[in-house]
Amino acid sequence: MASLVRAACLTNYEAVATASGLNCTRMLFDAGLSPGVLDEPDLMIPVDKVGRLLQASAMQSGNESFALCMARSRLLSNMGPVGLLIRDQETLRDSLNLLVRHLTFLNGAMTLEVDEQADTVLIRELLLAGRAHEPTRQRVELALGVIVRAIRQLIGRDWQPRRVCFEHAAPKDLSMHHLVFGPRVEFNQEFNCIICAKSDLDTRNEFADPAMARYAQKLLDTATPANDETVLDDVRRTIVLLLPSGRCSIEKVSEHLGVVPRTIQRRLTKKEQSFSSLMNDIRKELAARYVFETNRSLTEVAELLGFTAPSSFSRWYLSQFGCSAKDSRAKAQTGGVGGAA
Template sequence: MGSLRKFHCIMLIQRTVYHFTTVGGYYCNWRLFMLRYHRNRPVQVSAELLLGSIEAAAEVAIDLKPVLQSVGLSVGQLQTGNGKLPLHVVVEFLNELAELAGDDIFALRIAKHQPGNRFAAVSKLIKFAPTLNVAINDAIQFSLLNSEYSDWALHCEDDCALLTRYTRFAYHGALVQMQTLALAVVYKAMLEVCRPAPRLVQVQFTHARPNKVESLERFFSAPILFNQPRNTLVFNASDLALPLPGADEQIYAVMRGHLEQLAQAYQHPTSVDQAVRHLIKRTLGSGQCHLNSISALLSLHPRTLQRQLSARATSFAQLLNDARIELACDYLLNSSIGLSELSDILGYANVSALVRAFSQQTGVPPRRWQQIHKHHEKNAAV
């Protein structure tokens, strides 16, 4: 249980820092409270940050092996994005890869290849938000579920909206690739969720001007400023009112309720099965909700995790199935969600897999269960 206690302590420290620097719901400048980064006590970041690296390297025909050996990573970690990595390992990998490619904004190539579901439950939530403003603020509110290193703030100045990236730890090292990747991925998410997409007025980076500015300007379709006091995406404030094409009030309300529960329970896993249940709900539908990935997040070997769960009379498969059915029932009872959308949210391969699993657990297919329980609920209200 040592790994679980370590997991608990790390989350408690991070959450304490989060509450300390967020006052009354208003964002405070992290730089006033920033903790210093220590390599011997590293901040862990998601290995999903490096998804797309293999494809980006293939574009320019470079061999990843020397860089992987230099920083102590494996091809498997780049392929799956499982688990977490020390921040300095990720930064050094990105920097060495950029140097090998002779491309000082190589991280932009990586961002282009990253999957749209990288932010797990949060990416699902913002899809159903009513407006871009609500989507961005939700992503900020639940950011700690995805990143313990960085955070974002949204505010308006005159007619412009500024979406700014801050960090919770002071890292002393070259962060050009990390900053480029972060802003590119967030802008890419905005393009995917909002139609028509907001047009950027400008993009601001704290680092010096790189050589290949034209590639950045083409990607962001906006002027790029360097040596700025912050890393920021700037767009018209009026775009915050843009309605999102996937908006659904009922699904949004159910999903937001789930995320609020996850955020409240973030630092309180009292047992290994509770920690696994929490991580399952955080990663459902992201491609990271499987035994190997969850084990890596808990710093446990998959067999060790299975043994610990067995000692508590359960298994990973059982916890995954229970979480899926619990959430499915909530969506079916409180929204008019389609089965295709529901299967995607819960991480099933297709609707048939959802119907089969749901029927085995409840004895009836999802739509029949929905009819029965909504009928009972209606009669109870009479």
């Protein structure tokens, strides 16, 4: 079950690729994409192919910040009807809540969580790699860059996050990160996230237009009717959110989505899937990412994947990958299979 993303995610790709000395058409073909997708922003295309394109572009150009170069001039209008909807909300809180609600329309492999704490807000992002494990660094940076750009358009171009955190290691050159995110960018962190003041959420949007918001909502309701595909994307995202709690079951997911377990079972069966197989696939994607791309301890990885004990995780990992997580990480660090970042 391939996750899809709106082709508008490639906005500015051609300009950045050309400026980086790449043959845009050849790069797209090599990633399995038609060059025509650049002219069809509403087309839904496979996430794994987009990830492959961005990763190859960064490597071949030698520009570790390739995706950020694409994000630096993004506009809310690039998000289509979702951008129109969040643009005309009264507060940033309203805009972010609607972005989370309609995320499936933009990216079927992305989970976004807005966690309000005492005086801060953590906007946490988690991406699944796609059908096969692909490095997610470029997609992660593109997504957070787009979100920061969107917030500035909503509450003021001078707005700065308190911190922007990434799970992956720092690039050699931080200039583009500081240009897009500001001075407080940190790497090798626990989550990919944007941290801002809680008071930012209550910032009023003086240009909010309720009539335009209603119009945008109608466009979304027409474009994204409730169907099996959107429900399955919601199930995937909910599994990702619930796994670290150690209580990820079909009953908990059903409760979170406001449907009965039988509904989820029926829709999974139509796709020749089961809840346990879907959860296992997601665990494999996340395990590969955490082991290959981060320095998290394996005990922490076990907890994030919902295992009650490291030994349970070790047995599961061996059964899925044919070697231990420790050996996988060692191979990745020495440039072995799966270790590219």
